[in-house]
Amino acid sequence: MSSNLGFIPFQYQGLHFHKPLQLHKFPRIHSAIDRHKRHKRRNRVGLGRRKFLIKSMKAVIQRVASASVEVEGRTVSAIGPGLLVLVGLHESDLESDAEYICRKVLNMRLYPNEKSGKTWDQNVMQRNYEVLLVSQFTLYGVLKGNKPDFHVAMPPEKAKLFYASLVEKFRKAYNMDAVKDGVFGAMMKVNLVNDGPVTMQLDSAQSSR
Amino acid sequence: MSSNLGFIPFQYQGLHFHKPLQLHKFPRIHSAIDRHKRHKRRNRVGLGRRKFLIKSMKAVIQRVASASVEVEGRTVSAIGPGLLVLVGLHESDLESDAEYICRKVLNMRLYPNEKSGKTWDQNVMQRNYEVLLVSQFTLYGVLKGNKPDFHVAMPPEKAKLFYASLVEKFRKAYNMDAVKDGVFGAMMKVNLVNDGPVTMQLDSAQSSR
Numbered sequence: 514m515s516s517n518l519g520f521i522p523f524q525y526q527g528l529h530f531h532k533p534l535q536l537h538k539f540p541r542i543h544s545a546i547d548r549h550k551r552h553k554r555r556n557r558v559g560l561g562r563r564k565f566l567i568k569s570m571k572a573v574i575q576r577v578a579s580a581s582v583e584v585e586g587r588t589v590s591a592i593g594p595g596l597l598v599l600v601g602l603h604e605s606d607l608e609s610d611a612e613y614i615c616r617k618v619l620n621m622r623l624y625p626n627e628k629s630g631k632t633w634d635q636n637v638m639q640r641n642y643e644v645l646l647v648s649q650f651t652l653y654g655v656l657k658g659n660k661p662d663f664h665v666a667m668p669p670e671k672a673k674l675f676y677a678s679l680v681e682k683f684r685k686a687y688n689m690d691a692v693k694d695g696v697f698g699a700m701m702k703v704n705l706v707n708d709g710p711v712t713m714q715l716d717s718a719q720s721s722r
Numbered sequence: 723m724s725s726n727l728g729f730i731p732f733q734y735q736g737l738h739f740h741k742p743l744q745l746h747k748f749p750r751i752h753s754a755i756d757r758h759k760r761h762k763r764r765n766r767v768g769l770g771r772r773k774f775l776i777k778s779m780k781a782v783i784q785r786v787a788s789a790s791v792e793v794e795g796r797t798v799s800a801i802g803p804g805l806l807v808l809v810g811l812h813e814s815d816l817e818s819d820a821e822y823i824c825r826k827v828l829n830m831r832l833y834p835n836e837k838s839g840k841t842w843d844q845n846v847m848q849r850n851y852e853v854l855l856v857s858q859f860t861l862y863g864v865l866k867g868n869k870p871d872f873h874v875a876m877p878p879e880k881a882k883l884f885y886a887s888l889v890e891k892f893r894k895a896y897n898m899d900a901v902k903d904g905v906f907g908a909m910m911k912v913n914l915v916n917d918g919p920v921t922m923q924l925d926s927a928q929s930s931r
Contacts, residue, residue: 571923573782573921573923578911599919599921617865617868620868621865621868621869621870622868622869622870623870633869633870636868647919649919649921651918651919651920651921651922652921652922652923654922656826656830656924656928659826659829659830659831659845660830660831660842661830661831661832661842661922700918701918701919702787702915702916702917702919703915703916703919704913704914704915704916705913705914705916706911706912706913707911707912707913707914708911709860709909709910710808710856710858710860710910710911710912711860712782712808712858712860712861713860713861713863713870714780714782714861714923715865719865
């Protein structure tokens with residue numbers, strides 16, 4: 514691995530290293546690796562910028578009065594008022610993309626504050642509302658002519674694990690019972706009542722701003 | 723207006739003009755104007771590329787088993803199987819953006835072909851399914867911290883007309899009865915059953931590829 518890390522100084526906080534770095538002890542170096550990987554990904558974008566824009570984790574967030582997921586006629590998951598979040602994973606997604614999406618979804622202010630009269634004031638947690646996460650690889654559909662092509666979506670085996678860790682992240686950041694999910698990879702019917710309607714798109718590539 | 727049109731040759735198809743051009747007679751010049759405006763918009767993007775990406779008309783398309791729109795407890799519009807299309811208008815949107823979104827939504831292949839067994843084969847028109855259009859300015863929400871900011875969305879007065887012309891365009895391209903819409907600017911509850919789920923995002927800025 515160290516051959517990839519030429520950009521990391523062998524001197525770190527004034528210490529010299531004569532044996533391989535124990536990277537897990539240095540969170541700042543971890544984020545440097547993330548930045549480096551992201552930079553490489555950006556470069557890839559740069560080369561073909563006019564042809565197509567490679568992006569990171571995508572989410573479509575709908576503010577719902579209620580939502581549920583049905584698999585083969587059986588309701589497997591249901592929430593009352595809250596957010597339905599469709600999540601599309603890109604093949605190059607990293608831990609930091611998941612963190613960004615989790616943080617933003619839970620904190621974005623999509624609810625009014627009845628007391629102050631402000632329209633966009635409270636987040637889903639302040640309302641004690643629920644979150645339903647549904648994986649949605651079609652968000653990476655790129656139209657070739659009129660045919661959707663999904664080759665930049667994260668492959669299913671990897672995506673299944675990554676998606677599970679994303680759900681965990683949401684549960685840890687909010688609470689266990691308030692965050693529900695669908696069934697990864699299953700054919701689902703997702704029932705929802707979009708309240709407003711209010712629909713937002715998030716893209717973890719925005720996180721570098 | 724002519725001061726903006728320095729790039730248009732005064733000689734057009736071999737003719738010389740000594741009086742102001744009657745531009746509506748020249749569809750090719752119209753598209754040149756569109757290109758010019760788009761170019762200026764692109765430039766604006768270029769300047770602030772790292773800060774934020776200005777885009778054109780956006781649509782979130784959900785493949786539905788059924789969908790309906792409710793205003794103040796009353797159902798004002800309903801479709802069976804088909805597409806629910808949430809449309810966000812950008813302040814700089816042009817006729818050509820509307821044309822792109824209309825063409826792509828109606829032609830994108832989101833349905834399987836039972837005969838050939840192909841998964842992504844038929845478009846909504848080939849299935850004789852319906853389309854429900856709902857305007858959704860929140861698609862232009864840009865997060866400032868955690869607060870959505872909608873300043874790049876088309877202002878309501880202009881958007882109302884533009885949106886109405888978009889609905890017309892869909893009806894003309896498909897058919898009168900198969901294309902329904904919500905109530906512009908009203909508080910709505912949009913009920914839908916996302917079938918798959920299948921959700922795609924379109925952006926008319928892709929049209930230049």
